[in-house]
Amino acid sequence: MKVLKFGGTSMADGAALKKVIDIVKADKEAVYIVVSAPGVSSSCEKVTDLLLNVFNNKDNFNKPLERVKERFFAIVNSLGLKFDLDEYFVYFANEIKHGASKDFIVSRGEHLSAMLLANALDYDFVDAKDIIKFDSFSNFDAELTNEVCKEKFKKHKHAVIPGFYGSLPNGEVKTFSRGGSDISGAIVARAVSAAVYENFTDVDGFCASDPRIIKDAKNIEMLTYEELRELSYMGASVLHSMSIFPVRKEDIPIRIRNTFNPSGKGTFIVPTKKFKDGNYTRESRAVTGIAGKREFIAINIEKSLMNEELGFGRRVLSVFEKYNVSFEHMPGSIDSLSIIVDSSDLEKTILNRVVAGIINECNPDNIEIVPDLSLIAVVGHTLSEEIDAISRVSSALAKNNIRIRMINFGASKLNIIVAVDTSNFENALKVLYNEFFS
Numbered sequence: 227m228k229v230l231k232f233g234g235t236s237m238a239d240g241a242a243l244k245k246v247i248d249i250v251k252a253d254k255e256a257v258y259i260v261v262s263a264p265g266v267s268s269s270c271e272k273v274t275d276l277l278l279n280v281f282n283n284k285d286n287f288n289k290p291l292e293r294v295k296e297r298f299f300a301i302v303n304s305l306g307l308k309f310d311l312d313e314y315f316v317y318f319a320n321e322i323k324h325g326a327s328k329d330f331i332v333s334r335g336e337h338l339s340a341m342l343l344a345n346a347l348d349y350d351f352v353d354a355k356d357i358i359k360f361d362s363f364s365n366f367d368a369e370l371t372n373e374v375c376k377e378k379f380k381k382h383k384h385a386v387i388p389g390f391y392g393s394l395p396n397g398e399v400k401t402f403s404r405g406g407s408d409i410s411g412a413i414v415a416r417a418v419s420a421a422v423y424e425n426f427t428d429v430d431g432f433c434a435s436d437p438r439i440i441k442d443a444k445n446i447e448m449l450t451y452e453e454l455r456e457l458s459y460m461g462a463s464v465l466h467s468m469s470i471f472p473v474r475k476e477d478i479p480i481r482i483r484n485t486f487n488p489s490g491k492g493t494f495i496v497p498t499k500k501f502k503d504g505n506y507t508r509e510s511r512a513v514t515g516i517a518g519k520r521e522f523i524a525i526n527i528e529k530s531l532m533n534e535e536l537g538f539g540r541r542v543l544s545v546f547e548k549y550n551v552s553f554e555h556m557p558g559s560i561d562s563l564s565i566i567v568d569s570s571d572l573e574k575t576i577l578n579r580v581v582a583g584i585i586n587e588c589n590p591d592n593i594e595i596v597p598d599l600s601l602i603a604v605v606g607h608t609l610s611e612e613i614d615a616i617s618r619v620s621s622a623l624a625k626n627n628i629r630i631r632m633i634n635f636g637a638s639k640l641n642i643i644v645a646v647d648t649s650n651f652e653n654a655l656k657v658l659y660n661e662f663f664s
């Protein structure tokens with residue numbers, strides 16, 4: 227039995243949905259289907275973004291809601307479905323008028339998409355709020371969810387489930403982070419002990435590097451859960467980096483497939499131990515993929531005899547914790563420490579407070595901010611066993627005159643992380659790709 231998940235562009239319009247319906251109908255194993263809201267279409271942005279706009283204009287929501295309606299009316303008409311959309315939007319508008327929460331509003335794209343697909347396939351509709359559970363601190367409750375899902379799916383042999391959200395103990399809707407329908411699919415796959423979790427997108431699989439920068443980047447046929455997590459956290463956007471946690475409990479492989487090219491091989495994401503059991507083949511290269519992200523800064527702190535000052539690191543990190551800023555890396559030496567932080571949504575005022583807090587708590591000799599850094603992760607399951615991996619990374623960059631601002635190797639067995647100036651980012655990615663994949 228399989229769980230299939232269809233992401234944004236696969237759900238974008240009637241034509242895409244027809245392909246989804248064909249894929250499901252052609253596969254007897256495809257019994258549980260998880261869907262996202264309609265994604266970017268040729269003429270319009272993602273429905274989830276339209277819904278965010280509805281929420282941001284709650285007091286005057288008719289116009290933004292109209293755009294959401296148009297998308298769904300076009301789908302219903304194109305598929306010739308018998309579904310009362312007017313009634314749905316009366317209910318929805320009523321909820322907004324009565325103070326519906328942000329999570330409720332943005333989750334309605336998935337809610338309605340799933341209802342429509344269930345109608346088209348003649349499958350049951352199972353609302354995610356009844357099966358995906360968060361605790362009162364808004365943390366996802368994996369074990370409770372698994373129990374509830376297991377029970378629920380005994381009663382539904384074929385079902386379509388909206389991705390992206392679940393509910394709090396008080397019944398209120400709670401969403402995952404953006405792209406979270408991938409996690410929902412993995413949760414359902416675990417609960418029903420699926421043979422495979424097939425995640426359909428609009429690409430042929432996971433690329434060995436960012437195809438927007440490396441045009442002919444190779445498709446990765448197979449990678450491990452851990453490799454996936456490293457690559458997706460560092461910017462490879464095919465699958466949400468949290469998706470592996472539910473399926474890992476049951477060693478269920480994830481397969482990335484293309485709705486618009488269903489005969490393609492796709493990419494298998496598998497538990498490490500299956501490397502050796504002959505079920506899957508794996509290319510014998512040291513590096514599986516290279517991913518990178520822009521928008522980091524380094525906060526460099528210097529203080530003589532820092533190494534002898536007990537609790538120095540703890541005091542620095544307590545300042546980050548106080549201002550709710552998480553750090554990515556913390557390389558250090560005898561009298562200095564560098565904290566690398568994602569600056570994409572770090573407000574200037576918060577950064578100033580963090581710097582003031584460090585001065586206050588730690589009394590450093592010097593503190594400097596290095597802006598405009600990018601991080602690149604070179605990821606490979608056996609990387610720590612490759613004696614020349616670091617030298618290949620550094621000499622390839624040096625030959626191309628690209629200075630390494632920071633390097634992190636050893637903490638994880640499967641990656642080397644380098645920081646470079648963002649002005650060198652694309653070039654560095656190309657250089658490293660050529661080094662390991664040409």
Ligand code: ASP
Pocket residue numbers: 234262263272274275335389390403404405406407408
């Ligand atoms: N629709 C949501 C988003 O745009 C969730 C998802 O697509 O997985 O983030």
